[in-house]
Amino acid sequence: MECLKMKYEANVETGELIIRELTAEEIAQDEIDRKMATDRAVIDEQKREAKDAAKAKLEALGLSLDDLKALGLG
Amino acid sequence: MANTTNFGWETPDDTDLVKDGAAAIRTLGNSIDTSLVDLKGGTTGQVLSKTTNTDMDFTWTTPNVGDITEVQAGTGISVASGTGPIPVITNTVATAFDAAGDLVYGTGADTFTKLAVGTAGQVLSVNSGATAPEWKTISSGGYTLLSTVNASAATSVSFTSISGSYKHLFLTWADAGSDSSATYWSIRINNDSNSNRHQFRGWRVTSDPTAIAGINDRSTLLGNSTTSAPIGPVEGSGSTTSYNGYGGMWFYNYADTSDQKHGFWQAMTGNANNGQFEANMVNWLYNQTTAITQIDFVRSSTQTITGTFRLYGVS
Numbered sequence: 001m002e003c004l005k006m007k008y009e010a011n012v013e014t015g016e017l018i019i020r021e022l023t024a025e026e027i028a029q030d031e032i033d034r035k036m037a038t039d040r041a042v043i044d045e046q047k048r049e050a051k052d053a054a055k056a057k058l059e060a061l062g063l064s065l066d067d068l069k070a071l072g073l074g
Numbered sequence: 075m076a077n078t079t080n081f082g083w084e085t086p087d088d089t090d091l092v093k094d095g096a097a098a099i100r101t102l103g104n105s106i107d108t109s110l111v112d113l114k115g116g117t118t119g120q121v122l123s124k125t126t127n128t129d130m131d132f133t134w135t136t137p138n139v140g141d142i143t144e145v146q147a148g149t150g151i152s153v154a155s156g157t158g159p160i161p162v163i164t165n166t167v168a169t170a171f172d173a174a175g176d177l178v179y180g181t182g183a184d185t186f187t188k189l190a191v192g193t194a195g196q197v198l199s200v201n202s203g204a205t206a207p208e209w210k211t212i213s214s215g216g217y218t219l220l221s222t223v224n225a226s227a228a229t230s231v232s233f234t235s236i237s238g239s240y241k242h243l244f245l246t247w248a249d250a251g252s253d254s255s256a257t258y259w260s261i262r263i264n265n266d267s268n269s270n271r272h273q274f275r276g277w278r279v280t281s282d283p284t285a286i287a288g289i290n291d292r293s294t295l296l297g298n299s300t301t302s303a304p305i306g307p308v309e310g311s312g313s314t315t316s317y318n319g320y321g322g323m324w325f326y327n328y329a330d331t332s333d334q335k336h337g338f339w340q341a342m343t344g345n346a347n348n349g350q351f352e353a354n355m356v357n358w359l360y361n362q363t364t365a366i367t368q369i370d371f372v373r374s375s376t377q378t379i380t381g382t383f384r385l386y387g388v389s
Binding site for chain 1 (some may be wrong): 232337
């Protein structure tokens with residue numbers, strides 16, 4: 001279970017530092033940010049897996065990335 | 075025979091007979107008439123002038139054009155006893171000076187005020203409203219520490235109400251660590267979470283000589299976002315076994331309102347668990363022209379952050 005969501009807020013103009021819990025609005029934005037990061041990480045991982053799979057297929061065919069480049073496909 | 079005290083006019087004695095009163099009155103009247111004869115006559119505008127030093131010896135004379143009969147105050151002048159006998163004329167500009175180093179400057183048409191001397195090393199400058207001179211301390215062109223945050227297990231670190239008094243901002247973090255690996259932190263400008271406003275491109279160099287790649291190829295490690303600008307993992311594998319991150323981030327011309335905001339950050343982090351260290355060098359862009367007044371650290375997962383964050387204004 002996650003601990004309290006604490007925000008360190010430094011008011012540069014007044015020099016005041018406030019340590020407080022996130023507001024409901026900030027918690028909502030935090031969840032959006034984290035979901036977006038997770039989604040993008042999944043997409044990136046899928047791309048990486050697809051790339052690795054493609055490279056494995058190439059190797060199974062006895063081809064390399066240099067061979068693709070030689071064919072103008074790389 | 076009695077006489078008056080000042081002019082010596084003849085008057086009757088107390089014992090004189092009444093029957094001689096008419097003659098006595100006539101004698102007194104003639105004496106007065108003779109004494110005051112010089113006061114008779116004259117014309118409008120003439121003044122009485124002494125003819126000789128003799129008592130009651132006057133002459134009516136017409137003042138010459140240009141003769142001073144009264145002194146009046148003009149701008150910057152004050153007058154006491156303007157009609158004499160001795161007017162005192164004072165330069166009120168001069169009286170505005172009270173101490174060594176005082177300056178007097180105009181505040182409008184025919185008005186002025188005093189500016190007291192500044193402090194050692196200050197130079198005379200024009201105020202922000204371009205309405206008056208002021209003494210100002212010469213900017214050294216250095217860094218001014220605006221705020222320091224020592225965060226402990228924070229979900230978010232935020233710098234708010236940043237004034238536009240400097241040319242650039244420089245943000246540093248030291249001994250900064252996250253409590254979770256494979257997560258990253260981002261910088262969000264002006265609390266703007268709209269998509270496609272924050273962009274970043276850069277390089278990550280690790281202690282593994284083969285692992286030099288563009289950040290987008292390492293997004294799971296260094297983050298990928300369009301609503302904030304990732305600054306990579308401030309490092310963390312959770313706790314004492316990981317090395318914390320040290321870095322600095324520039325916000326160029328942050329107060330400008332005509333250009334998009336941009337900057338550069340670099341950091342060094344390390345992980346004792348796998349013995350690898352990495353350097354991150356990233357250019358970032360916030361494609362809005364509004365001045366930067368707020369900077370937030372945004373997380374990508376449920377990690378918290380601990381460390382010292384310092385925001386500097388650069389003149």
